[in-house]
Amino acid sequence: MPRVSGVVGHVVTFGRVLRQAGLEIGPNRIADGLSGLDQVDLTRQDDVYWTLRANFVTRREELEIFDRAFQAWFLRTPVSPFELSPPTPQSAVLRRIHAAGRPDSAAGTDESPAARGWSYEEILRTKDFGAMTSDEFDRVRALIADIAAERPRRRSRRLRRHHRGRELDLRRTIRESLGAGGDPVHRQYRLRARVPRKLVVLCDVSGSMEAYVRPLLLFVHAVRGSGKGVEAFAFGTRLTRLTRALETSDPDRALQDAARSVADWCGGTRIGASLKTYNDDWGRRALTRGAVVVIASDGWEREESGARLLEDQMARLARQAYTVVWVNPLKGHPAYEPLAAGMRAALPHVDRFLPGHNLASLERLGEVLMGIERRHAA
Amino acid sequence: MTARTFATIDDLQAGLLDASYLADRGLASVLFLALKLEKPLLLEGEAGVGKTEAAKAMARVLPARLIRLQCYEGLDVAHAVYEWNYSRQLLHIRAAQEGTVSEEELFGPEFLIRRPLLEAIETDEPVVLLIDEIDRADDEFEAFLLEVLSDFQITVPEIGTIQAKRRPVVILTSNRTRELHDALKRRALFHWIDHPSLEREVEIVRLRVPGVPERLALQAAAFVQGLRRLDLEKPPGVAETIDWAQALAALGSHELDPDLVESTLGSVLKHHEDLQAVRDAALADLLEEARVAAG
Ligand SMILES: Nc1ncnc2c1ncn2[C@@H]1O[C@H](COP(=O)(O)OP(=O)(O)OP(=O)(O)O)[C@@H](O)[C@H]1O
Ligand SMILES: [Mg+2]
Numbered sequence: 218m219p220r221v222s223g224v225v226g227h228v229v230t231f232g233r234v235l236r237q238a239g240l241e242i243g244p245n246r247i248a249d250g251l252s253g254l255d256q257v258d259l260t261r262q263d264d265v266y267w268t269l270r271a272n273f274v275t276r277r278e279e280l281e282i283f284d285r286a287f288q289a290w291f292l293r294t295p296v297s298p299f300e301l302s303p304p305t306p307q308s309a310v311l312r313r314i315h316a317a318g319r320p321d322s323a324a325g326t327d328e329s330p331a332a333r334g335w336s337y338e339e340i341l342r343t344k345d346f347g348a349m350t351s352d353e354f355d356r357v358r359a360l361i362a363d364i365a366a367e368r369p370r371r372r373s374r375r376l377r378r379h380h381r382g383r384e385l386d387l388r389r390t391i392r393e394s395l396g397a398g399g400d401p402v403h404r405q406y407r408l409r410a411r412v413p414r415k416l417v418v419l420c421d422v423s424g425s426m427e428a429y430v431r432p433l434l435l436f437v438h439a440v441r442g443s444g445k446g447v448e449a450f451a452f453g454t455r456l457t458r459l460t461r462a463l464e465t466s467d468p469d470r471a472l473q474d475a476a477r478s479v480a481d482w483c484g485g486t487r488i489g490a491s492l493k494t495y496n497d498d499w500g501r502r503a504l505t506r507g508a509v510v511v512i513a514s515d516g517w518e519r520e521e522s523g524a525r526l527l528e529d530q531m532a533r534l535a536r537q538a539y540t541v542v543w544v545n546p547l548k549g550h551p552a553y554e555p556l557a558a559g560m561r562a563a564l565p566h567v568d569r570f571l572p573g574h575n576l577a578s579l580e581r582l583g584e585v586l587m588g589i590e591r592r593h594a595a
Numbered sequence: 596m597t598a599r600t601f602a603t604i605d606d607l608q609a610g611l612l613d614a615s616y617l618a619d620r621g622l623a624s625v626l627f628l629a630l631k632l633e634k635p636l637l638l639e640g641e642a643g644v645g646k647t648e649a650a651k652a653m654a655r656v657l658p659a660r661l662i663r664l665q666c667y668e669g670l671d672v673a674h675a676v677y678e679w680n681y682s683r684q685l686l687h688i689r690a691a692q693e694g695t696v697s698e699e700e701l702f703g704p705e706f707l708i709r710r711p712l713l714e715a716i717e718t719d720e721p722v723v724l725l726i727d728e729i730d731r732a733d734d735e736f737e738a739f740l741l742e743v744l745s746d747f748q749i750t751v752p753e754i755g756t757i758q759a760k761r762r763p764v765v766i767l768t769s770n771r772t773r774e775l776h777d778a779l780k781r782r783a784l785f786h787w788i789d790h791p792s793l794e795r796e797v798e799i800v801r802l803r804v805p806g807v808p809e810r811l812a813l814q815a816a817a818f819v820q821g822l823r824r825l826d827l828e829k830p831p832g833v834a835e836t837i838d839w840a841q842a843l844a845a846l847g848s849h850e851l852d853p854d855l856v857e858s859t860l861g862s863v864l865k866h867h868e869d870l871q872a873v874r875d876a877a878l879a880d881l882l883e884e885a886r887v888a889a890g
Contacts, residue, residue: 241777245781246781249632249634252632253628253632256627256628256631256632257604257624257627257628258603258604263620263621263624264604264624267620267621267624267625267628268624268628270621270785270786271624271625271628271636271784271785271786272784274785274787275777275780275781275785276639276774276780276785277639277771277787280787351745351746424777424778424781427778427781483776483777483778484777
């Protein structure tokens with residue numbers, strides 16, 4: 218486990234340990250844990266213990282796992298682990314972002330965003346959706362719709378940036394490193410020139426994705442409005458087609474209809490099984506062939522055997538798709554590493570791996586999608 | 596009425612003790628966090644470990660008005676949120692001349708019967724909202740509750756949206772007769788209250804039964820702790836220990852003996868089969884154990 222200094226690093230990593238042990242810890246849980254720690258005495262081990270426990274555990278059965286992980290992570294080092302370094306700049310930023318959520322409480326103090334030369338909007342652009350109040354989200358939702366409208370103007374500029382290699386082309390990198398010769402990706406570019414790309418979005422709507430489903434679907438709705446050939450699906454424990462629900466031009470109605478049509482909204486996750494349904498029912502009808510497929514999920518597979526199945530189904534998907542993009546909100550956290558079994562199994566078949574936890578990252582997603590289109594049309 | 600603020604967990608713990616509630620460090624910590632973070636707190640634990648009382652004690656210590664929503668199967672909006680007072684509306688129509696009552700007037704605030712949730716959102720006072728035994732309510736109600744706890748607002752179609760001026764302290768309790776919805780759990784802090792240790796249980800008994808002989812408190816608590824280790828239908832909670840100690844003290848006893856236990860055991864074990872099983876098999880051993888524990 219890498220050593221990270223500072224409270225934020227500790228908690229993020231601890232959250233990851235728990236996630237691997239099977240607890241459902243999303244970024245908003247982490248943020249909650251951090252705000253909790255702000256209120257207690259960090260030098261007291263029991264304060265830290267109770268605060269994290271209250272935030273990270275949701276049922277009695279998880280207590281034992283939590284205790285074991287807490288022992289292992291916080292009590293393992295020879296140095297007293299509770300001599301944590303004072304809050305890092307990072308957590309100062311977090312705090313400022315939190316303060317921005319309550320404009321009046323921040324007003325007039327030096328800590329206010331304005332005094333730092335940050336606009337409120339700018340802060341919201343980079344604020345994790347999971348940490349937003351409903352007011353903040355209301356402001357942001359309008360901006361999500363704008364992303365689609367703004368795409369053409371931005372794409373050329375940003376496109377070059379990603380040619381400079383800011384995004385790692387994972388599937389290709391892995392293939393090359395394995396020495397599996399040939400470059401089928403390039404060949405496909407030439408073959409399929411000038412055909413408008415289908416876009417297929419598969420959005421994880423299970424509980425751990427709760428904070429991100431709304432913005433992601435709004436994004437899909439906006440993208441849908443800007444062009445044709447967009448298919449959307451939701452999955453938790455099973456797959457539901459959302460394309461119909463997103464047809465209305467009113468984003469709020471679209472969301473409502475989508476939520477209503479999904480039986481397992483905010484429930485568990487069976488990513489592998491859902492993908493299999495998709496591949497069986499839709500992939501066979503050639504929906505995947507030549508499409509840009511976006512999977513939005515934290516990769517948290519609940520089923521024991523899920524990782525294996527997920528890997529197989531991702532391979533199937535990747536064989537047919539033009540490009541596979543995986544959007545994982547957890548990736549927005551600085552210390553995130555794709556260690557969850559499900560995510561690890563999927564990654565070798567992913568071309569682009571992006572965060573999608575805030576507005577800025579959705580913009581980035583828009584650009585990447587546009588870039589794929591452009592590159593191929595050229 | 597303004598609620599007190601507590602600077603530290605210790606302060607809150609001391610305050611609760613003054614309010615006759617003995618919270619251990621863990622419970623005091625999560626109650627403190629619930630106040631500071633303004634997040635609902637879900638308390639789970641076996642029957643009688645002090646879940647409900649924790650909310651009541653919070654109301655005493657803040658001080659705040661306690662508003663309690665007791666959940667049960669079939670609990671609906673009319674009993675949890677609001678209902679129109681139809682009989683008053685009818686009287687009003689009858690009293691006024693036919694045709695002169697407007698709908699607006701008829702569906703105005705004065706004809707609204709406020710149930711706990713609306714009451715808690717609408718009032719200006721500091722409030723502890725106790726949503727007791729949420730696991731007994733139906734799924735649909737839980738989903739509704741989740742919405743209320745997200746925005747702290749309630750919409751009455753005829754009147755409009757009522758937004759809480761300040762967030763109530765929300766404490767939910769559950770006996771885990773069923774698993775709660777993940778989304779609800781995600782919104783709340785969670786705490787599992789275990790049965791207290793022997794020392795703590797003795798302290799609780801002494802707190803709640805003033806003047807109880809020390810030795811008696813110790814033996815009674817040790818006896819009950821022994822009962823909890825058996826495989827009973829309904830293991831006794833702290834409530835039962837307190838009741839029992841009260842009864843024993845009222846009888847003027849200073850320590851347990853077989854006859855005394857035999858004649859009062861009914862206040863500890865509420866299930867007939869449990870009572871029978873203990874009488875038949877375990878009573879003498881438990882008594883011996885309790886005496887040893889009390890030294
Ligand atoms: N820590 C404590 N300090 C003081 N009194 C306590 C404590 N724990 C429990 N009690 C007493 O025990 C009794 C039972 O507690 P309470 O009714 O809160 O239990 P509960 O967990 O809500 O049980 P149930 O699941 O049956 O509703 C109360 O009368 C309360 O006074
Ligand atoms: Mg109770």
